[in-house]
Amino acid sequence: MSIKKYSKRERREHFTAYAFILPDFVGLIIFVILPIVYAFYISLFKWDLVTDKVFIGIENYIRMFHDKNWWMAMLRTLKLTLIYVPGLFCFSLLAAVLVSRIKSKAASFIKTSFLMPFAITSVIASTLWMFLYNEKRGYLNALLNMAGIKDQPFIGSDKQAMGAVIVVLLWINIGYNMILFLSAIKDIPSSYQEAATIDGANGWEIFRYITFPLIKQTSIFILITTTIASFQVLDLIMVMTKGGPAKATEVGALYIYDRSFNMMEMGYGSALSVFMFLVLLVFSFVQMKLTREE
Amino acid sequence: MKKHRISAIGLVLVGILFLFPIYILFMTSFKSVSEIFVVSLWPQKATLASIQGAWKPDFVRSIGNSLFVSITVTVVAMILHAMCGYALARMRFPGKKAMFSTIVSTLMIPTTTILVPLFMICKALGITNSYSGLIIPAFFNAYGIFLFHQFYLDFPGELEEAAEVEGCSKLKLFFHIVLPLSKPMIVPLTIAFFLGTWNNYLWPLIVNKKAEFYTVQVYLANLVSGYATPWNILIASAALAAVPVFILFLCMQKHLVDGIKATGIK
Amino acid sequence: MKMKRLAAAGMAALMVMTTTAGAVTVRAEAEEPVTLKFWTFQAGEEATYLEKFVQEWNDTHDSVKVEQTVVNQSDYITTLIPTAYANGEAPDVLFVEPATFKKYAGKGMLADLSPYYTEELKADILPSALEASTYDGKQMALPYEMETLGLFYNIDMLEEAGVEPPQTWDELYEAAKKLTTDDVYGLVLPVEKTGYTLFNFWPFVWMAGADILNEDDSQCLVDSEEMATALDYWGRFYQEGLSPSSLQIGPYDIGNVGTGMAAMQVSGTYVINAAESTYGDVNIGVVPLPHPEGKESITVAGGQRLAVNAQSEHVKEAAEFIFWLFGDEDTTRLTEWTTKAKFAYPARQSVIDGNKDIFEEGLRKTFTEFYGTAKPEPSYSAEVTDALSDMLQGVMFGGSTGAEAAAAAKETIDSALN
Numbered sequence: 001m002s003i004k005k006y007s008k009r010e011r012r013e014h015f016t017a018y019a020f021i022l023p024d025f026v027g028l029i030i031f032v033i034l035p036i037v038y039a040f041y042i043s044l045f046k047w048d049l050v051t052d053k054v055f056i057g058i059e060n061y062i063r064m065f066h067d068k069n070w071w072m073a074m075l076r077t078l079k080l081t082l083i084y085v086p087g088l089f090c091f092s093l094l095a096a097v098l099v100s101r102i103k104s105k106a107a108s109f110i111k112t113s114f115l116m117p118f119a120i121t122s123v124i125a126s127t128l129w130m131f132l133y134n135e136k137r138g139y140l141n142a143l144l145n146m147a148g149i150k151d152q153p154f155i156g157s158d159k160q161a162m163g164a165v166i167v168v169l170l171w172i173n174i175g176y177n178m179i180l181f182l183s184a185i186k187d188i189p190s191s192y193q194e195a196a197t198i199d200g201a202n203g204w205e206i207f208r209y210i211t212f213p214l215i216k217q218t219s220i221f222i223l224i225t226t227t228i229a230s231f232q233v234l235d236l237i238m239v240m241t242k243g244g245p246a247k248a249t250e251v252g253a254l255y256i257y258d259r260s261f262n263m264m265e266m267g268y269g270s271a272l273s274v275f276m277f278l279v280l281l282v283f284s285f286v287q288m289k290l291t292r293e294e
Numbered sequence: 295m296k297k298h299r300i301s302a303i304g305l306v307l308v309g310i311l312f313l314f315p316i317y318i319l320f321m322t323s324f325k326s327v328s329e330i331f332v333v334s335l336w337p338q339k340a341t342l343a344s345i346q347g348a349w350k351p352d353f354v355r356s357i358g359n360s361l362f363v364s365i366t367v368t369v370v371a372m373i374l375h376a377m378c379g380y381a382l383a384r385m386r387f388p389g390k391k392a393m394f395s396t397i398v399s400t401l402m403i404p405t406t407t408i409l410v411p412l413f414m415i416c417k418a419l420g421i422t423n424s425y426s427g428l429i430i431p432a433f434f435n436a437y438g439i440f441l442f443h444q445f446y447l448d449f450p451g452e453l454e455e456a457a458e459v460e461g462c463s464k465l466k467l468f469f470h471i472v473l474p475l476s477k478p479m480i481v482p483l484t485i486a487f488f489l490g491t492w493n494n495y496l497w498p499l500i501v502n503k504k505a506e507f508y509t510v511q512v513y514l515a516n517l518v519s520g521y522a523t524p525w526n527i528l529i530a531s532a533a534l535a536a537v538p539v540f541i542l543f544l545c546m547q548k549h550l551v552d553g554i555k556a557t558g559i560k
Numbered sequence: 561m562k563m564k565r566l567a568a569a570g571m572a573a574l575m576v577m578t579t580t581a582g583a584v585t586v587r588a589e590a591e592e593p594v595t596l597k598f599w600t601f602q603a604g605e606e607a608t609y610l611e612k613f614v615q616e617w618n619d620t621h622d623s624v625k626v627e628q629t630v631v632n633q634s635d636y637i638t639t640l641i642p643t644a645y646a647n648g649e650a651p652d653v654l655f656v657e658p659a660t661f662k663k664y665a666g667k668g669m670l671a672d673l674s675p676y677y678t679e680e681l682k683a684d685i686l687p688s689a690l691e692a693s694t695y696d697g698k699q700m701a702l703p704y705e706m707e708t709l710g711l712f713y714n715i716d717m718l719e720e721a722g723v724e725p726p727q728t729w730d731e732l733y734e735a736a737k738k739l740t741t742d743d744v745y746g747l748v749l750p751v752e753k754t755g756y757t758l759f760n761f762w763p764f765v766w767m768a769g770a771d772i773l774n775e776d777d778s779q780c781l782v783d784s785e786e787m788a789t790a791l792d793y794w795g796r797f798y799q800e801g802l803s804p805s806s807l808q809i810g811p812y813d814i815g816n817v818g819t820g821m822a823a824m825q826v827s828g829t830y831v832i833n834a835a836e837s838t839y840g841d842v843n844i845g846v847v848p849l850p851h852p853e854g855k856e857s858i859t860v861a862g863g864q865r866l867a868v869n870a871q872s873e874h875v876k877e878a879a880e881f882i883f884w885l886f887g888d889e890d891t892t893r894l895t896e897w898t899t900k901a902k903f904a905y906p907a908r909q910s911v912i913d914g915n916k917d918i919f920e921e922g923l924r925k926t927f928t929e930f931y932g933t934a935k936p937e938p939s940y941s942a943e944v945t946d947a948l949s950d951m952l953q954g955v956m957f958g959g960s961t962g963a964e965a966a967a968a969a970k971e972t973i974d975s976a977l978n
Contacts, residue, residue: 013385016464020381021393024374027434032400034415035408042411049410049646050667095308098301106302112547113309116316118485119539121493121511123518124532128315130808131322134331136743137808137821139318142333151742156751156805158957171312176486180441183478187448203297217444225437228401235495242752245805245957247950257406261642263942264663266410273407280402327838331808331819409639410646417647500643503599503629516632521812521902522604522834 036277043271048264060271070272072247073255074279076162080251081230084166088226092174093219096181097207111182114175122235129168129240155241158248165237165249173229177222184218185211220291224284231280252276316536323348323530330525344530353531355506356513361538363425363498363509364491367432371487374433376476379442380468384454394443397436405496413500427501428509432491438483445479446472481549485542492539510535594624594874596881597651599640601633605833609901613885613893624877626653637755645669645871652878654867656701658692658937659755659945661865665695666941671868672698676879681887681908689907692936693865701865704886704894705904708859708934709763710927711850712831713824714817715843717744721823725847727857729767729793732824732850736802739823746802748825749794750811751956753949759937760811760826761952762860764790766935767851772948773940773973780973782951782966791962795955805957818842828862832903832923846923848930859930862937863904905931943976 006014043060045053064070095114099107120128132140133154141151154164188211196206212219234253237243243250243258250258256276260269322330323344325337332338381387382394412431413422421427449472457467498509508516514535517528600610607630614628629651631640637660644650656664664670677699682690689703711732713725721739726732736746750757765772770786773779781787797803804822809815814831816822818839826849835844851857866882868875886894891911898906899918905927906912912919919928940948951969954960960968 010386013464014387017381017385017387017390020377020385020468024378024434024439025393025397027374027430028397028400028436030415031412031431031434032408032436033396035411036400036403038411038414039403039407048667049642050669095305098298098305101298102302102305103298104302106306108547110302110305110309112543113313115485115543116540117312119489119492119536119543120316120319121495121514123495123511123515124319124536125315127528127532128319130806131318132315133806134808135804135806136745137331137333139314139333153805156957158959171315175312176482179482179485183445183482184448187478214448217447221441221444224398225401225440231402232404234404234406241806242754244751244753244953246953246959248957253404253406256404260406261638263946264642264667266642266646270407273404277399277403281399284398284402328819331821410643413643413647413649417649422649496639499631499635500639503597503631505629512632515635516630517603518632521810521830522815522838523810523813524604525809525815 039270040274042267043274045267046265047267049266050264053267056267060268061275063268064271064275069247069250070252070255073250074252074276076248076250077231077252080162080166080233081227083163084169084230085223085226087166087170088173088177089219089222091170092177092222093181095174095178096185097211099178100182100185101203111175111179114178116175117171118173118176120172123239125168125172126236126239129164133164156245158245161241161245161248165233165240168236168240169230169233173226177226180218180222181215184215188214216291220288223287223291227283227287228280231276319529319533319536323526323533325526327526330529344526345534347524347527348530348534352505352508353510353513353534356508356510357535357538359425359428359507360492360510363428363432364488366429367491368484368487371433371435371438372480372483375435375438375483376442376473376480377468378439380446380472382439383443383446384449385464397439400436401440409496409500412497416501423502423504423507425507428498428507431497431501432494435487435490438487441483441486442476442479445476449475477549481546485546488542489539593622594877596624596626596653596874596878597629598626598653598881599629599631599636599651599655601631601636601655606901609897617881617884624874624881626881648871650869650871652869652872652874653882654869655864656867657755657864658862658939659759661693661701662695662939663942663945664867665700669870670695670700671870671872671875671879672700673702673868673879674699676883677887680889681883684908684910686907686909688861688936692939701867702882702887703863703865703907705863705898705902706861706907706934707828707830707863707904708861708927708931709760709826709828710846710848710859710930711824712814712817712827712835712844712846714820714822715845717820717823725845726824726850727847728850729852733793733796733802736797736824737800740802744820745804745816745822746824747797748807748811748816748822748827749797749803751805751807753953755945755949756812757952758945758948759860759862761790761794762935762937763849763858764794766858766860767849767855768793769855772938772944778977780970780977782948782973783963783970784966787966788962791951791955791965794952795960795962798956814839814844817844829903829905829924829927832927835923844923846926848926848933857930857933859934860937861905861934863907941976944973947972947976 044055044057046056047053099110132138135141135151135153135156140154144152153160155161192210193206196210201209232253233251234257237249237251237254241249243254256269256272259265259272321336324340324342326339326341326343329338382390416422416427416431421430453471454467457471493511495511495515498512502508514528514531517524517531598614600607602610611628614626618625641650654670656670685703686706689706690699693699693701693703711726717739718725723735723738726735732747738746740746750760765787768786768790770784770790771781774781798805807816809819809821812827812830814825814827814835817825818835848857849859866886868878868882872878886897891908891914894906894908894911895915898904898911899915903924918924947969951965954965954968955962
């Protein structure tokens with residue numbers, strides 16, 4: 001590595017930059033990175049949280065490759081991601097674009113009402129949605145019955161449960177991501193749009209050639225963070241279905257939790273986490289690469 | 295213009311749909327015990343009994359704890375992450391790429407895996423069973439850094455150039471010009487951090503065993519224990535616990551997304 | 561300007577934090593008497609009585625203080641206890657139930673309590689309860705309550721439908737079918753993959769004549785025809801929509817019958833207080849669990865036990881506390897616990913004998929009549945429990961037949977046993 005000569009001004013900039021980053025970086029090292037490194041270390045041991053750790057090398061990882069339940073759980077995670085992430089992305093982007101064009105009072109009502117569910121925690125959200133999903137005494141089935149459709153089991157069915165969970169996730173998160181998109185859209189100088197309108201561009205063309213390219217950074221951010229979040233959905237599933245019925249909602253994160261704490265196999269659980277971490281790393285890398293090329 | 299009206303009406307309808315479960319929450323808090331599991335759009339016989347039953351000293355204290363913890367975390371995190379995100383996006387220095395990648399990759403580990411080591415660290419620092427244990431680890435979250443970074447990437451460069459010409463230091467530039475102009479991101483991030491902390495359950499549950507520091511989520515979860523859940527009290531407590539957050543939203547509503555333009559530049 | 565104010569607020573907050581943290585440490589150093597950490601998850605009346613007992617202990621014992629923390633039951637088992645053990649922060653006094661007993665005892669988490677048992681106490685505790693608290697020939701827990709299951713039902717609903725309280729499996733099935741309407745479930749059984757669901761399933765296993773493991777736990781016996789019968793019978797209620805596939809009110813909460821959401825519910829002694837108070841205006845009855853034609857009804861006896869953390873620095877004091885609580889010569893506390901705080905059968909013969917009249921009141925009478933048919937809830941390792949839970953989920957929601965589910969469970973358990 002060659003040592004570059006930096007000018008005084010450059011060196012001053014470096015110093016300021018490090019000073020800006022330092023408090024956060026030190027905190028992250030202590031409270032996030034250190035625990036992650038520890039998790040990796042644990043993944044090389046057999047550890048039940050109580051008795052002494054036994055070093056077993058990569059045995060936990062070998063076990064993972066043969067663990068059919070784990071791969072099925074990861075497949076369910078993938079299914080959730082593939083439905084939830086595009087759903088959230090498209091719906092919040094669409095809502096943001098439409099809202100940005102509304103000049104009336106309605107805009108603030110829409111923003112607030114979309115955002116409200118974001119304030120509801122998993123425990124309460126699941127309690128609330130049980131009022132809607134309840135098979136015989138639920139609001140949703142009451143509505144369906146009026147339309148002549150018979151009662152649906154929703155979270156009680158191995159076919160509908162995942163969908164029912166995803167609906168609640170969307171309900172909670174769409175508003176917030178819409179606001180993020182809106183913030184980005186509002187930063188586009190209105191002169192761009194006006195010019196395009198004069199040139200005879202329609203709404204779609206304005207979106208396709210002006211709005212969308214100019215909110216790229218926000219789009220990347222939302223895509224990556226919601227992908228990560230979809231891999232880590234845990235609270236809501238824990239309170240709504242505990243992974244059931246018949247494992248229909250037993251996603252990877254829940255499987256890790258169950259192994260680590262319920263079965264008290266912390267070493268194995270950590271190995272699974274490390275694997276999931278690597279999967280996400282690849283996912284995010286691909287997402288960044290793909291979006292960069294466009 | 296007509297098209298906009300149609301989409302406005304459509305979105306308002308969706309908005310009403312979004313509010314419906316929340317309406318159920320508040321409406322049900324006025325129902326009597328026997329009525330809770332009956333499908334109806336309003337209580338047959340409205341009563342204040344559930345809400346009165348929910349309003350206990352322990353509940354109020356847990357709301358106070360949650361407010362204190364969430365506000366502190368939000369304020370401190372916002373400043374730390376804005377600085378960090380800004381430096382990563384707009385300044386040149388060696389090791390920048392590696393630092394940014396490291397920070398973003400910390401988002402990818404499932405939180406459950408780091409619970410145990412995180413607890414060990416907090417125990418070593420002597421901050422378990424205290425406000426510090428609830429607050430300090432919550433500051434450090436790459437989400438905020440990442441979002442500020444993305445935002446500052448798109449930030450108008452002319453501002454900095456102008457400041458540099460005037461001989462303004464980076465520090466001054468950041469606190470006097472950049473930060474005030476970051477409102478479009480600070481507002482949604484305030485919401486994200488405040489709610490992330492307010493709604494966090496697993497960490498407060500593990501790090502603190504002292505009832506005096508219980509946060510509202512832990513309090514609510516403890517209501518569901520035992521063989522007979524007091525449904526009316528649980529629902530009324532949940533509704534009451536949502537009120538401070540809704541007030542925050544209403545206060546912020548005015549500031550929700552005015553772009554940089556609206557703040558007076560360009 | 562605003563930012564400056566925010567920054568000032570942040571600094572102020574930081575200062576508050578540091579002072580609070582400091583205060584905690586100072587207090588910890590100043591304490592003289594031994595402090596026992598005791599986490600409880602009981603709610604309602606039970607919580608009130610536990611608090612009262614702890615208060616009583618603290619008032620009468622100067623050198624050993626009990627510090628009670630109220631937590632939530634599902635977190636207690638799934639998250640709090642494991643995390644606390646990993647950090648050496650676990651409470652000195654523990655609650656264990658059959659579903660967790662083997663797991664904890666097997667990992668050496670529980671202290672040997674044998675030295676603290678007097679001969680009188682050993683003789684007083686019901687033999688099956690004592691047996692179920694023994695691991696490797698040592699007493700690892702103090703049993704104090706026995707909770708048994710029965711079939712609760714809404715008397716008016718059954719009368720209206722012209723259904724007699726069911727006594728056999730076929731009658732139960734027919735009754736559930738008749739009572740199921742657009743608005744009401746015939747029979748509530750547990751739904752989720754939890755230890756509680758298994759607890760409810762045990763009597764059906766035994767009544768069908770099936771078993772899980774052989775005498776010395778070396779062989780798995782679940783792939784029997786009897787087990788397949790029990791599984792198929794149990795699964796049918798869900799498959800045919802007679803039992804709910806998701807529950808808004810927990811399966812251990814009599815609210816299902818109390819609010820009219822269901823006509824019948826398998827539940828335990830612990831719901832009697834709520835049935836009499838919260839749902840006092842609903843006509844609720846109870847019968848023994850229905851049995852297969854020509855066989856006897858069997859129920860299960862579970863319940864919490866008290867144990868001491870083997871990592872504790874104060875094993876002796878903690879043991880003294882739990883034996884004072886429910887193992888004392890003075891049986892007032894155990895009596896209050898099993899008759900007032902909740903309804904459960906005390907695990908001690910002397911307390912049962914001394915309170916005969918209470919166990920004859922209302923719904924308790926029926927439970928007392930079939931009390932003798934109770935078998936203790938078995939305890940298995942975490943792997944076996946997990947496989948059995950998956951087996952149940954399979955017939956309930958996975959579309960498996962009893963035989964298929966049992967075969968899958970056998971495979972998993974076999975590999976866990978080796």
